[in-house]
Amino acid sequence: MQDALGAPQSVLLLGGTSEIGLATLRRVLRTGRTRRVLLAGRDQAALEVAAKDLGGGPEVRTLRFDAADDPADHEAFVTEATRDGDLDVVLLAFGLLGDQERSEEDPAAARRVIDVNFTGAVAVLVPLLRALRAQGHGTVVVFSSVAAERPRRANFTYGAAKAGLDAWCQGMADRLVGTGVRLMVVRPGFVHTKMTAGMRPAPFATHPDAVAEATWRGLVRGAQTVWAPPALRWVMAGLRHLPRPLWRRLPG
Ligand SMILES: NC(=O)c1ccc[n+]([C@@H]2O[C@H](COP(=O)([O-])OP(=O)(O)OC[C@H]3O[C@@H](n4cnc5c(N)ncnc54)[C@H](OP(=O)(O)O)[C@@H]3O)[C@@H](O)[C@H]2O)c1
Secondary structure, eight states: OOOOTTTOOEEEEEEEHHHHHHHHHHHHHHOOOOEEEEEEESSSSHHHHHHTTTTTSEEEEEOOTTSSSHHHHHHHHHHTTTTTTSEEEEEEEEOOOOOOHHHHHHHHHHHHHHHHIIIHHHHHHHHHHHHHHTTTTTTEEEOOOGGTTTTOTTTTHHHHHHHHHHHHHHHHHHHHHHEEEEEEEEEESSOSSSGGSSOOOOOOOOOOHHHHHHHHHHHTTTTTTTSTTHHHHHHHHHHHHHHHHHTOOOOO
């Protein structure tokens, strides 16, 4: 339960080694009133390192989670994640950029990008949101992407998966109005993390801490959609209507 000042007491990070996810978690922890943190991911050793880096303060538990698992595994995961009490904030920060050209040649590679970013995310959100509705409160933050707004030649398999996730979340956010549960979508642009290592930065490139700050402000003001950096809202409002021959000539 959030305390009287609105600070989350318990936070679950799905994608417990994500640089954006961990920066956002650290921003939440600055309230100093979070008591329980759950870090969920595939790499137990990396989760332990991330848990240590969070320092003292809240009790930190690590949980195994793979977005590509079967729906029954996701149900079991949510049962485990809610074992010790309510979840106030859930950060869904896992994602797979993949290799665009490979996803055009190899059906398994294409499917993996779609499975991790879209179907896997929805498959874990369904039991998670059921649990949050049963407890009567909680906020889910889903990291989508500007890539969801308009597909680009450079990463349209990833963009299509994020567009699917983003659309599902927008619909679900409307469905949740009045239930006490909230779903907020965050659309970062290019962020310097291991996901983008070695890539040429796009205009408006930013850092995990800036995304974390924008996300925290969105949480505090009850936003439904957050752009990071915020200027991307207006940039993309224009770019989404750019004629296709011009759009496909944009770099990257
Ligand atoms: N970086 C950007 O420019 C950018 C821009 C827009 C949106 N985003 C989105 O923001 C979120 C965080 O990205 P990031 O930049 O922080 O990336 P990151 O540091 O590379 O982290 C990606 C996370 O996804 C996890 N993951 C990958 N496949 C998984 C699977 N099958 N099951 C469970 N977890 C899996 C990784 O876990 P492992 O450690 O096990 O690999 C890691 O925790 C993602 O949803 C990403 O799509 C990023």
